[in-house]
Amino acid sequence: MPGIRGAAAAxxxxxxxxxxxxxSDTGWEADQKRASDAxxxxxKDRLKTTVLWNIFPPQDNERLFRQLATQGNKxxxxxxxxxxxxxxxxxxxxxxxxxxxxxxxxxxxxxxVFEARAYEGTYVTGIAAARMTKSxxxxxxxxYPVPQVIYSLNGFLQGARSVNPDIVLKVVWxxxxxxxxxEKDAVAALVAQGADVxxxxxxxxVQALAAEAAGVWAIGSTGDFSNYVKKAQLTSFVLDxxxxxxxxxxxxxxxxxxxxxxxxxxxxGGFCKMTTNSPELPESVVAEMKAAEDAIVAGKLHPFAGxxxxxxxxxxxxxxxxxxxxxxxxxxxxVEGVQGNLSNGG
Amino acid sequence: MIDQLLSILVAxxxxxxxxxxxxxxxxxxxxxxxxxxxxxxxxxxxxxxxFAVVAATGNVWLGTGAAMLAGMALSLxxxxxxxxxxxxxxxxxxxxxxxxxxxxxxxGQAYVGTALVAEPSAxxxxxxxxxLVGPSLARLHxxxxxxxxxxxxxxxxxxxxxxGLVLQAVGEAPAAAFAIGYPVIAIRYAATLFGGxxxxxxxxxxxxxxxxxxxxGITAGRGWIxxxxxxxxxxxxxxxxxxxxxxxxxxxxxxxxxGQGVAVPTELMTALPYLATILxxxxxxxxxxxxxxxxxxxxxxxxxxxT
Numbered sequence: 001m002p003g004i005r006g007a008a009a010a011x012x013x014x015x016x017x018x019x020x021x022x023x024s025d026t027g028w029e030a031d032q033k034r035a036s037d038a039x040x041x042x043x044k045d046r047l048k049t050t051v052l053w054n055i056f057p058p059q060d061n062e063r064l065f066r067q068l069a070t071q072g073n074k075x076x077x078x079x080x081x082x083x084x085x086x087x088x089x090x091x092x093x094x095x096x097x098x099x100x101x102x103x104x105x106x107x108x109x110x111x112x113v114f115e116a117r118a119y120e121g122t123y124v125t126g127i128a129a130a131r132m133t134k135s136x137x138x139x140x141x142x143x144y145p146v147p148q149v150i151y152s153l154n155g156f157l158q159g160a161r162s163v164n165p166d167i168v169l170k171v172v173w174x175x176x177x178x179x180x181x182x183e184k185d186a187v188a189a190l191v192a193q194g195a196d197v198x199x200x201x202x203x204x205x206v207q208a209l210a211a212e213a214a215g216v217w218a219i220g221s222t223g224d225f226s227n228y229v230k231k232a233q234l235t236s237f238v239l240d241x242x243x244x245x246x247x248x249x250x251x252x253x254x255x256x257x258x259x260x261x262x263x264x265x266x267x268x269g270g271f272c273k274m275t276t277n278s279p280e281l282p283e284s285v286v287a288e289m290k291a292a293e294d295a296i297v298a299g300k301l302h303p304f305a306g307x308x309x310x311x312x313x314x315x316x317x318x319x320x321x322x323x324x325x326x327x328x329x330x331x332x333x334x335v336e337g338v339q340g341n342l343s344n345g346g
Numbered sequence: 347m348i349d350q351l352l353s354i355l356v357a358x359x360x361x362x363x364x365x366x367x368x369x370x371x372x373x374x375x376x377x378x379x380x381x382x383x384x385x386x387x388x389x390x391x392x393x394x395x396x397f398a399v400v401a402a403t404g405n406v407w408l409g410t411g412a413a414m415l416a417g418m419a420l421s422l423x424x425x426x427x428x429x430x431x432x433x434x435x436x437x438x439x440x441x442x443x444x445x446x447x448x449x450x451x452x453x454g455q456a457y458v459g460t461a462l463v464a465e466p467s468a469x470x471x472x473x474x475x476x477x478l479v480g481p482s483l484a485r486l487h488x489x490x491x492x493x494x495x496x497x498x499x500x501x502x503x504x505x506x507x508x509x510g511l512v513l514q515a516v517g518e519a520p521a522a523a524f525a526i527g528y529p530v531i532a533i534r535y536a537a538t539l540f541g542g543x544x545x546x547x548x549x550x551x552x553x554x555x556x557x558x559x560x561x562x563g564i565t566a567g568r569g570w571i572x573x574x575x576x577x578x579x580x581x582x583x584x585x586x587x588x589x590x591x592x593x594x595x596x597x598x599x600x601x602x603x604x605g606q607g608v609a610v611p612t613e614l615m616t617a618l619p620y621l622a623t624i625l626x627x628x629x630x631x632x633x634x635x636x637x638x639x640x641x642x643x644x645x646x647x648x649x650x651x652x653t
Contacts, residue, residue, distance in 0.1 A: 180557035189601035339607035
């Protein structure tokens with residue numbers, strides 16, 4: 001890329017990372033932390049890493065990203081979608097710096113992005129949900145109706161419907177990333193309406209805890225809460241960003257770093273990892289999930305393959321086709337069988 | 347159907363309770379002529395202190411007591427600055443809200459993502475035998491019932507007691523109250539500390555009973571809602587209760603409605619509790635003369651004894 005020189009091999013690479021929220025044991029920040037820890041462990045003293053936590057967007061973020069860049073950090077990570085606009089603005093001002101933004105939208109001259117195909121993970125967990133539900137009603141607690149959450153819940157129902165087409169998914173939006181009390185209320189509302197397997201996007205353990213208290217199953221989406229509950233969690237997948245961090249550092253050290261858009265799901269080097277399966281899950285279901293995972297990794301199975309209808313019954317993907325990546329990344333409609341609403345009414 | 351209604355009812359009581367504590371406490375504070383905007387900060391500090399104590403001891407009541415003390419400690423800082431030193435109450439209150447938020451985040455670092463194990467309440471066994479509503483009511487924490495006692499107490503204080511009249515006099519015309527021999531400053535201190543204690547309980551309820559989990563900013567703005575409730579309820583305890591449960595009820599109803607797939611944009615649904623509460627309280631208190639009568643006339647004004 002113009003203006004970007006490879007770091008000399010003997011130099012210590014200075015890496016900066018900014019997190020929006022406080023350090024935590026579970027959830028989005030914890031996933032990022034695990035990945036940057038893996039990065040530090042992989043490169044040890046060839047790196048000097050500066051990590052800033054709990055930096056509120058946008059003003060403080062912009063100031064501190066700028067500071068990291070002027071202090072000679074040659075590779076800087078943003079860890080959230082909310083930082084993308086800031087990085088897009090700053091990147092041209094610091095052409096010598098390599099920028100990476102997790103959950104960013106598109107790569108620019110010296111800003112790369114990486115994001116998880118979370119719908120591949122939810123598709124697999126959806127199979128477990130379908131095999132364990134008795135009411136054929138699943139529940140999803142949504143944080144905000146943004147594409148990342150929408151494709152996750154759509155993938156969840158697609159997975160469930162792949163084994164039982166009668167299943168419906170009730171969706172309740174908390175309109176908050178973190179409001180444990182409200183998430184708990186949302187779980188109560190879903191259970192009262194017949195849902196007996198609960199999953200969702202605001203990733204605190206509250207949903208699993210509330211599900212356990214209500215005597216229904218929980219599934220961890222982008223978070224493994226099996227340590228928090230005795231019995232309720234059936235299965236889960238987590239986000240593993242370590243390949244993203246490690247590859248970026250390696251490429252920077254080698255002088256081959258390019259701004260790329262990395263969007264990966266399950267599989268080797270991917271950003272989604274299936275984790276703990278509960279002993280309550282029958283062997284046959286675990287095998288079925290594994291088969292689906294393998295088929296997705298091999299490219300034989302696509303969660304959004306046609307024929308695929310939306311909530312209103314309109315065909316969105318024709319038989320034999322799959323939904324294009326760009327359409328998944330901008331997903332603003334719910335698949336057939338979802339009971340719930342988006343802000344656009346569709 | 348009846349089950350669903352009961353779950354909505356129970357959830358409404360659960361969701362409304364922190365607002366009841368925070369708003370009734372602030373109502374007493376404001377009736378004494380003091381405006382403490384720091385409710386959210388005191389709630390959050392109470393929340394983390396209670397959480398830490400319960401995590402260590404497993405005793406909800408110890409936690410609640412500690413939260414009361416924490417809320418009182420913060421409100422004491424407010425009282426010294428705003429009542430004794432007569433600094434601007436709005437500025438000090440806002441500073442307290444910000445300070446309390448930061449303090450709770452700092453104290454809570456070690457607890458992020460920690461969950462508490464719910465203990466069955468002793469009271470639960472007592473009401474569980476009631477027909478129809480028993481099993482639902484048994485799920486309510488004793489703090490919910492205590493909030494009704496608090497309401498009864500505050501209502502009785504304001505409406506039926508000499509002490510209530512003195513409190514009102516201090517809030518309306520502190521100079522007159524002082525002239526006939528009432529210790530205005532001491533009464534304002536007492537009211538402010540009471541408000542702090544109740545904000546602490548509200549926070550404890552959210553972190554220990556409601557969510558039973560620690561995350562930063564766990565009260566999610568409920569302190570501000572409590573503060574607004576006092577104003578919209580025109581400083582009357584029965585309207586504070588109405589507003590708190592209305593807010594809790596509509597919050598729950600909109601979640602149920604979303605699950606039913608009602609075709610309303612989710613952002614509007616989320617705004618509904620605020621809209622409904624403001625609308626109802628504004629409608630029932632639209633008589634502007636009455637509002638003027640109800641506002642403590644010296645609200646937010648510092649008092650200096652002229653001797």
